[in-house]
Amino acid sequence: MPTNRDSDASNVHEARSALGKRLRELRLQANMTGKQLAESLSWTASKVSKLENARQTPSDDDIRSWNRATGSEPETEALLASLHTLEVQHAEWRRVLRTGLRRRQEELIEGDQRTRLFRAFEATVIPGLLQTAGYARARFAEGARRMKLPDDIDEAVRKRIQRQEILYRSDKRFHFVLTEAALRFLLCEPEVMLGQLDRLVSFSQLPNVRLGVIGFGTRYATAPWHGFWLYDDERVLVETISAALDLRQPQEIELYANAFEQLATVASYGRSARAIINRAIEDLAQSLPQNGE
Structure with a gap:
């Protein structure tokens, strides 16, 4: 049976995964491959993959750049809200x-x-x-x-x-x-x-x-x-x-x-x-x- 800490970590991972999936959806709606998006932003292709697969958390600038490149600026505020919620969702006691x-x-x-x-x-x-x-x-x-x-x-x-x-x-x-x-x-x-x-x-x-x-x-x-x-x-x-x-x-x-x-x-x-x-x-x-x- 999972412990409470396992469940809490899972919740945070799920939130990060949901954000990555939404970024991927915006890229696909723009008919862009990961390589094309990376080139347009002067990023490595691996960064696009990491963001979409929840292996890296995007910064505010990453979100804004992604939305500009995919023509999805109206989504920016909602995605930033999701990102900021993720950032405060899990605060280690040593920091608190x-x-x-x-x-x-x-x-x-x-x-x-x-x-x-x-x-x-x-x-x-x-x-x-x-x-x-x-x-x-x-x-x-x-x-x-x-x-x-x-x-x-x-x-x-x-x-x-x-x-x-x-x-x-x-x-x-x-x-x-x-x-x-x-x-x-x-x-x-x-x-x-x-x-x-x-x-x-x-x-x-x-x-x-x-x-x-x-x-x-x-x-x-x-x-x-x-x-x-x-x-x-x-x-x-x-x-x-x-x-x-x-x-x-x-x-x-x-x-x-x-x-x-x-x-x-x-x-x-x-x-x-x-x-x-x-x-x-x-x-x-x-x-x-x-x-x-």
Whole structure:
């Protein structure tokens, strides 16, 4: 079975392939061979082949030159949009986090201000906007170790908690869907997790927050492959171990929106969701040593 990273890399390759195929179509519509096009642009024939077969990503100038040579200038803006989407679609974490964990949180705050409807699905972790300081610290510490980042964890935690102020704004709406597994994975100290679960119960009662939990034993309508965030109907953010995918193509947004609705449909809400969280709290508390033991 393919991993999430395999799937993410495949998505990027497919986007590059689609761009190459469209360039080839424009060449054929102009009744030009690859050799003729290369000669008209003073390129090597191998460059035309690499661009069409997704072995090389074109530059802006390559796109403009290709369209001029094939008489397809009206296609230029659409192709440039596809190219730029490809460039931002897959950003390696080492590049994203090169200025530190704190700066990444500041960038997310900037994006939060522009968004009115937040939809988030998480299969394994508590969403950042709902994390306690202790849980957030554990998540940042793991990322810093894995990526060998500078230690600005304290500042990153402070910024993440600052982000949560947006939960109390009446002009914002939030819909979170979690699996029960996310409530039970011990990604921090048990005492920290108990505080995190208790905070979830509180957040679930905010007027503009809808919190759904998919309990064990639920029949899924769609598989919970990985977590993702939908920001209005403008973009989808998917975080993997190695990279952040920033997806903005309408067809991709629609695909993730449909997946979210199918996951949200089978989730429990209100008292039923809080009952699942409280069971996780009770089970975790019972597993801890009692005072005096």
